[in-house]
Amino acid sequence: MMSALAAQLGQTLLVLAIAPALTGIVRKMKARLQRRIGPSIFQPYRDLRRLFGKEAVIAEGTSWLFRAAPYLIFAATWVAAALVPTFQTGLVFSWAGDLIAIVALLGAARFIQAVAALDVGTSFGGIGVSREIMIASLAEPAMIMVVFTVALVAGSTQLSTIAAFMVDQQSLRVSLAMALVALIIVAVAENARIPVDNPSTHLEVTMVHEAMVLEYSGRHLAMIEWAASLKLLLYISMVVCIFFPFGLITGAGGLFAHALSLSVYLLKVIAAALLLATLETVIAKMRVFRVPNLLGIALMLGLLGTLLLFVSESM
Amino acid sequence: MPTILMGIAGLFCVSALSPILIRSRAATQIVYGACLAISLALCAAAVPLIRQAPSQIVLPLGLPWFAAHFRLDALACAFLAIVNLGAASASLYALGYGRHEAEPGRVLPFYAAFLAAMNLVVVADDAYSFLLAWELMSLTSWALVMARHRERKTAYAGLVYLIMASLGTFALLFAFGLMAGAHGEYAFDTMRAHHLSPALAGLALALAVVGAGSKAGLVPLHVWLPLAHPAAPSHVSALMSGVMTKVAIYAFIRICFDLMGPASWWWSLPALILGGATAAIGVLYALMETDIKRVLAYSTIENVGIVFIAAGLALAFKAGGHFDAAALALTAALFHCLNHMLFKSTLFFGAGAVIVATGEQDMERLGGLIRRMPLSSAAFLAACMAISALPPFNGFASEWLLLQSILVSPQLAQMGLKLLVPAIGVLLALAAAFAAACFIRAFGATYLGRARAQASAQAVETDRWSLAAMLVCAALCLLAGVLPGFVIDWFEPAVMALVAGRMPPQTGIAWLSIVPVSASRSSYNGLLLFGFVAACAGLAAFAVHRFASRAVRTAPFWDCGYPRLGVRAQYSATSLAQPIRRVFASVVFASREEVEMPAPGSAQPAVLRRFLRDPAWDFIYAPLVRAVGATAKLLNRVQFLTIRSYLSLVFTTLVVLLTVLALWG
Numbered sequence: 001m002m003s004a005l006a007a008q009l010g011q012t013l014l015v016l017a018i019a020p021a022l023t024g025i026v027r028k029m030k031a032r033l034q035r036r037i038g039p040s041i042f043q044p045y046r047d048l049r050r051l052f053g054k055e056a057v058i059a060e061g062t063s064w065l066f067r068a069a070p071y072l073i074f075a076a077t078w079v080a081a082a083l084v085p086t087f088q089t090g091l092v093f094s095w096a097g098d099l100i101a102i103v104a105l106l107g108a109a110r111f112i113q114a115v116a117a118l119d120v121g122t123s124f125g126g127i128g129v130s131r132e133i134m135i136a137s138l139a140e141p142a143m144i145m146v147v148f149t150v151a152l153v154a155g156s157t158q159l160s161t162i163a164a165f166m167v168d169q170q171s172l173r174v175s176l177a178m179a180l181v182a183l184i185i186v187a188v189a190e191n192a193r194i195p196v197d198n199p200s201t202h203l204e205v206t207m208v209h210e211a212m213v214l215e216y217s218g219r220h221l222a223m224i225e226w227a228a229s230l231k232l233l234l235y236i237s238m239v240v241c242i243f244f245p246f247g248l249i250t251g252a253g254g255l256f257a258h259a260l261s262l263s264v265y266l267l268k269v270i271a272a273a274l275l276l277a278t279l280e281t282v283i284a285k286m287r288v289f290r291v292p293n294l295l296g297i298a299l300m301l302g303l304l305g306t307l308l309l310f311v312s313e314s315m
Numbered sequence: 316m317p318t319i320l321m322g323i324a325g326l327f328c329v330s331a332l333s334p335i336l337i338r339s340r341a342a343t344q345i346v347y348g349a350c351l352a353i354s355l356a357l358c359a360a361a362v363p364l365i366r367q368a369p370s371q372i373v374l375p376l377g378l379p380w381f382a383a384h385f386r387l388d389a390l391a392c393a394f395l396a397i398v399n400l401g402a403a404s405a406s407l408y409a410l411g412y413g414r415h416e417a418e419p420g421r422v423l424p425f426y427a428a429f430l431a432a433m434n435l436v437v438v439a440d441d442a443y444s445f446l447l448a449w450e451l452m453s454l455t456s457w458a459l460v461m462a463r464h465r466e467r468k469t470a471y472a473g474l475v476y477l478i479m480a481s482l483g484t485f486a487l488l489f490a491f492g493l494m495a496g497a498h499g500e501y502a503f504d505t506m507r508a509h510h511l512s513p514a515l516a517g518l519a520l521a522l523a524v525v526g527a528g529s530k531a532g533l534v535p536l537h538v539w540l541p542l543a544h545p546a547a548p549s550h551v552s553a554l555m556s557g558v559m560t561k562v563a564i565y566a567f568i569r570i571c572f573d574l575m576g577p578a579s580w581w582w583s584l585p586a587l588i589l590g591g592a593t594a595a596i597g598v599l600y601a602l603m604e605t606d607i608k609r610v611l612a613y614s615t616i617e618n619v620g621i622v623f624i625a626a627g628l629a630l631a632f633k634a635g636g637h638f639d640a641a642a643l644a645l646t647a648a649l650f651h652c653l654n655h656m657l658f659k660s661t662l663f664f665g666a667g668a669v670i671v672a673t674g675e676q677d678m679e680r681l682g683g684l685i686r687r688m689p690l691s692s693a694a695f696l697a698a699c700m701a702i703s704a705l706p707p708f709n710g711f712a713s714e715w716l717l718l719q720s721i722l723v724s725p726q727l728a729q730m731g732l733k734l735l736v737p738a739i740g741v742l743l744a745l746a747a748a749f750a751a752a753c754f755i756r757a758f759g760a761t762y763l764g765r766a767r768a769q770a771s772a773q774a775v776e777t778d779r780w781s782l783a784a785m786l787v788c789a790a791l792c793l794l795a796g797v798l799p800g801f802v803i804d805w806f807e808p809a810v811m812a813l814v815a816g817r818m819p820p821q822t823g824i825a826w827l828s829i830v831p832v833s834a835s836r837s838s839y840n841g842l843l844l845f846g847f848v849a850a851c852a853g854l855a856a857f858a859v860h861r862f863a864s865r866a867v868r869t870a871p872f873w874d875c876g877y878p879r880l881g882v883r884a885q886y887s888a889t890s891l892a893q894p895i896r897r898v899f900a901s902v903v904f905a906s907r908e909e910v911e912m913p914a915p916g917s918a919q920p921a922v923l924r925r926f927l928r929d930p931a932w933d934f935i936y937a938p939l940v941r942a943v944g945a946t947a948k949l950l951n952r953v954q955f956l957t958i959r960s961y962l963s964l965v966f967t968t969l970v971v972l973l974t975v976l977a978l979w980g
Contacts, residue, residue, distance in 0.1 A: 059869075074855055101844065108700065129886070136751065148722065157722065307737045310734070
């Protein structure tokens with residue numbers, strides 16, 4: 001019990017601590033691929049500190065929602081990220097929310113972000129929200145279908161159980177491959193990365209996520225930026241924990257085993273960050289109305305994976 | 316049982332007395348106060364009764380040779396509680412809201428009778444009293460829809476409603492006729508004992524789906540609902556959407572799980588297919604609407620679809636002998652009925668408050684109300700999150716149970732169901748995502764941003780009664796979301812009686828989690844998640860304000876450097892839905908946009924036109940209307956015959972009828 005509590009606490013703080021570095025690594029790698037030197041991978045921490053120290057500028061006529069939203073978004077994302085096993089599955093609160101609840105927590109964060117963006121009453125807030133809800137209306141069902149596929153294979157929607165099952169799982173499954181592709185597409189869309197959205201864009205008419213947070217500044221912006229990094233880390237952890245769980249500690253383990261699995265996890269996250277940076281460098285951003293095609297592929301892959309499992313149950 | 320019937324009789328008395336009271340100034344308060352008290356008493360009586368054995372009572376009412384049967388079993392108790400909780404909150408709301416009614420005499424008598432009729436449907440135990448109560452429910456709600464009969468739209472809505480309600484009763488009449496068999500025993504007990512052949516069962520099922528489905532708003536029988544529900548005063552809209560659709564769902568569950576006897580697997584098909592289509596299309600309709608009450612009415616259709624999906628799954632499991640899985644799906648259905656009653660009431664109350672405060676119900680003319688009406692907007696926001704199935708609210712808990720029951724459905728044996736259920740899962744997930752989009756848009760356009768019309772800029776917070784009703788319902792949404800185990804356990808006797816299976820007991824589980832099948836499979840703890848998110852948010856806010864900066868400066872919004880844009884430059888309800896309209900509605904509603912640009916140099920404005928087509932209306936109702944018209948034209952000739960021809964027609968009819976009778980006997 002105590003060790004599980006310690007593991008939970010450690011993991012909760014770990015994701016919080018390394019999330020900005022992940023963003024830094026992706027940015028650094030992208031810069032190198034574009035033959036720039038790029039800022040240090042610790043730049044996001046400095047940015048956060050700078051933003052926290054500044055005064056917050058609040059747009060005139062906004063309500064309590066605008067000021068409360070950054071903390072709620074941050075908290076919902078943080079709690080969701082703390083429920084995804086990173087380097088070991090023995091989390092004390094893993095039963096509090098399963099994979100569906102984690103997806104729904106992120107959905108709640110998105111809901112709050114969208115209404116906060118509408119609170120100001122600007123045109124860019126609206127354009128961001130209208131596109132975000134269009135993307136989410138396909139990404140969320142695709143995610144649910146991925147959850148279905150994975151849950152049917154592992155016989156559980158609990159991430160800890162799924163991870164423990166996948167560690168022992170030897171054979172390859174077609175439906176899991178489909179789910180992996182679908183999950184990666186969803187992760188790219190949910191985290192507002194290229195080709196769906198551009199995190200570093202300053203061209204107003206192409207923005208989605210950035211348009212929604214346009215009016216935020218100072219500590220509020222810092223909370224939102226941190227939450228965005230956490231969300232990226234969450235999705236990478238989720239992909240890693242479901243599809244590449246090697247090195248994950250599922251039972252009790254000594255200090256050395258924990259250190260080993262933690263370093264394996266960090267290596268996996270860095271590898272994912274490098275892959276993401278490469279992907280973002282080699283492909284171009286899509287037009288907004290091409291995005292549904294991409295997400296439709298994810299949805300159909302998820303549905304096919306689920307169908308295969310439903311049908312194969314009888315054989 | 317006698318308590319319940321006395322309560323119903325009390326409601327009828329209130330209804331009968333209200334025309335006498337109407338001259339008094341306090342009539343509104345007295346009638347709604349009495350309704351509130353009786354509904355609360357009925358609800359309080361029904362809650363403990365669910366654990367007791369079914370009790371029956373036969374009263375010498377109705378037909379001379381056939382007494383009226385009433386029965387109170389666990390299912391009836393479950394729905395009595397839902398109906399009366401909704402009725403109580405609507406009455407509480409109406410204590411304040413009802414004062415704005417121009418002609419209370421057109422509302423009060425029917426309101427109490429409407430409540431009584433809904434209760435009566437639930438306790439009726441023979442087809443005759445069931446149909447009588449059902450028809451009374453339809454007619455009183457029609458009268459309430461027509462309360463504002465001077466508005467042109469209302470008359471049309473009333474007409475469509477009346478036609479569809481008659482169709483539904485007609486279908487139910489024949490369904491009961493088939494189930495009663497050749498001897499015409501209308502008591503439900505004899506129907507339970509009488510099992511139908513597959514062909515007749517199929518027919519009875521189809522009639523039950525038409526009868527109950529048309530009242531509940533199942534696509535494509537839904538066309539009356541978005542016309543009629545919004546036309547009524549808002550507390551009646553809340554009752555019709557939140558409660559009357561539940562009575563229709565009760566009728567479906569009563570017929571399919573109880574009266575028709577042992578289920579076959581294909582009985583689940585109409586509920587699953589129509590439910591899936593209803594869930595996804597209903598909310599897509601809602602996204603195309605700009606009238607706030609019509610948005611809510613369409614979203615009711617979506618939620619009815621979700622309940623039908625759950626009921627269909629439960630039927631399939633029951634037929635396949637997977638009784639515990641059936642219990643899980645049926646619990647999800649009942650739980651979602653309760654949840655939808657709670658959040659839809661809150662939403663309609665909020666819409667009513669907005670309409671009272673601004674006189675507007677078009678979202679294109681609202682906006683910025685969160686600053687003028689802070690408390691009611693908070694309740695509305697909570698209900699929006701609940702209906703979008705977001706934790707920690709109750710909508711997520713019931714939809715989570717439904718997703719869990721989809722996940723145990725690979726054990727269904729039939730290939731047809733194996734292929735269908737994942738597709739239904741996609742429709743359900745789409746519906747949930749659309750619902751979130753729809754309510755971001757509804758809340759955003761109504762309460763957020765800057766006021767789009769003068770009336771919205773000068774709105775004031777609604778009265779205390781209305782506010783109390785909204786806050787209580789919103790609080791119940793949160794409560795049922797963080798403590799779902801108690802609700803699930805409370806429904807257990809009703810579920811047990813219908814599907815002979817049960818979910819594991821929930822209230823004994825550590826930390827009040829819910830575990831639908833087994834702990835290693837899935838569990839959810841809304842209380843803990845809510846606590847964690849609240850604690851993390853509080854901690855983060857405290858830490859930031861304590862250790863970083865707490866300075867605030869107010870400034871004009873930045874908007875990428877265009878701060879002087881006017882109010883009309885902000886996104887409206889129509890433009891918020893534009894990407895979704897373009898992606899999805901171009902398929903479902905054949906939506907398209909046309910831009911007319913003025914000639915170069917002309918000062919005329921450019922015009923953007925939207926076109927939408929309602930497939931249900933174009934492909935089903937319009938041909939039907941044309942067919943009825945053509946037939947009427949044909950039959951019109953019969954009106955101008957000679958007396959000789961009429962006599963021969965009468966004679967021929969008589970001969971044909973006698974022949975049929977001779978052949979039949």
